[in-house]
Amino acid sequence: MVDYFKGEKGNVKLYIINSQKNTITRTNENKLQSYINFEGRGNELPLSYSTFEKTFLSRFINAKTILTTPMDYKLDEGLNPRMLEREQAIHLCNILAEEILIDKYDDNIGTYRIENSIVAGKGDSIPDDHLIAYRLFKEEIMYNWLKYIELLINNHFAYSGVMYDKDNLLQQKFSDTLWDNIRTFVINLKNMPIWRDRSMSATVFGGKNNYEFWNTVFATGKTPDGTTIIAKPLNIIEMIKK
Numbered sequence: 001m002v003d004y005f006k007g008e009k010g011n012v013k014l015y016i017i018n019s020q021k022n023t024i025t026r027t028n029e030n031k032l033q034s035y036i037n038f039e040g041r042g043n044e045l046p047l048s049y050s051t052f053e054k055t056f057l058s059r060f061i062n063a064k065t066i067l068t069t070p071m072d073y074k075l076d077e078g079l080n081p082r083m084l085e086r087e088q089a090i091h092l093c094n095i096l097a098e099e100i101l102i103d104k105y106d107d108n109i110g111t112y113r114i115e116n117s118i119v120a121g122k123g124d125s126i127p128d129d130h131l132i133a134y135r136l137f138k139e140e141i142m143y144n145w146l147k148y149i150e151l152l153i154n155n156h157f158a159y160s161g162v163m164y165d166k167d168n169l170l171q172q173k174f175s176d177t178l179w180d181n182i183r184t185f186v187i188n189l190k191n192m193p194i195w196r197d198r199s200m201s202a203t204v205f206g207g208k209n210n211y212e213f214w215n216t217v218f219a220t221g222k223t224p225d226g227t228t229i230i231a232k233p234l235n236i237i238e239m240i241k242k
Contacts, residue, residue, distance in 0.1 A: 017063045020082060024061070024089045025052065031097035035105065035137075043112035046105055046137040055143045059150055060089055062168050081171035088170040092149075092182065099186045100136055104129035118201035132195040135205060144214040145189055145234075152185055152236045153178065181240040188239045194230050204229055 026033060036052055037045040109126060114134050117126065135141060150169065156178045157164035164172055194200065204223070216224050218234040 016082075017061075020086065021053070021057050021061060024057070024086055024093070025049070027090060030090045030093050031102065032093040035097065035101050043110040044107040046101065046111060046133055051137070051139040051142065055139060055146055056089075056093070059143075059146050060092070060170050061085065064167075081168065084173060085168065085170040088174055091174075091179070092170075095179075095183050095186055099183065100133050100190050105133040106130050115201040115205045118198045119206070123198045123201070128196040131198075132190050135195045136190060140209055140211050141214050143211050144218050147215075148189075148218070148234055148236055148239070149182060149185060152181060152240065155236065156181065184242055185236065185239045188241075192230060200229065 024030065025036065032047070032052075035045050036047045036049055038049050040048060040050070104127075106127070109130055111134055114126060114131065117123065118131075136145070153169045153174075154166060156175075157166075157169070157172070194204075200206075213224060216222070217229060221230045221233045222228050
């Protein structure tokens with residue numbers, strides 16, 4: 001199927017990929033949309049489109065394999081891979097918005113110099129829920145905790161005993177149990193003490209750490225220089241316990 005889209009037909013493939021991403025991101029059904037800055041500047045919203053694309057879309061929408069099945073495959077059954085992918089990507093976005101952002105993030109406070117304000121002694125004016133949302137949606141942090149959601153989904157399918165497409169996880173229907181586990185993971189993630197710890201504003205959150213920094217933190221509980229900042233490494237089995 002992919003071979004069909006070579007040469008000039010490659011424009012069709014690109015159109016379909018972009019259409020998939022745009023439909024997921026900009027539909028009113030996506031509750032996360034209200035928290036994405038599509039203009040590329042401003043300090044009111046926690047997410048730029050660039051960050052959303054580099055983290056969520058790059059992890060869950062596989063541009064290389066999006067056209068491996070015919071466009072009308074299982075359409076009548078409601079199991080067309082691309083339609084299912086859109087629906088489930090939006091569902092996942094809604095969980096993130098509901099648990100971390102809605103009625104928690106205050107766009108009147110925004111993102112401008114949050115950590116600096118805390119260091120300057122103005123932290124009491126920033127609610128815990130807002131600080132948690134701000135930190136969790138920083139690009140280098142979001143990129144890494146989304147990997148654990150991907151691992152959670154992979155493990156669910158791997159232990160189900162059936163074949164699944166690990167390169168296109170959202171193209172196979174999630175069970176209610178899996179959705180429940182994802183929501184529980186997000187709830188437990190946001191409740192970790194680190195995200196509301198104001199003593200780290202001058203250190204861990206004082207500058208822009210890279211992807212590898214947070215990969216190490218989540219994998220070991222420590223910063224690359226050996227400083228413990230979370231009680232123990234992230235473990236998806238522990239993180240889905242209620």
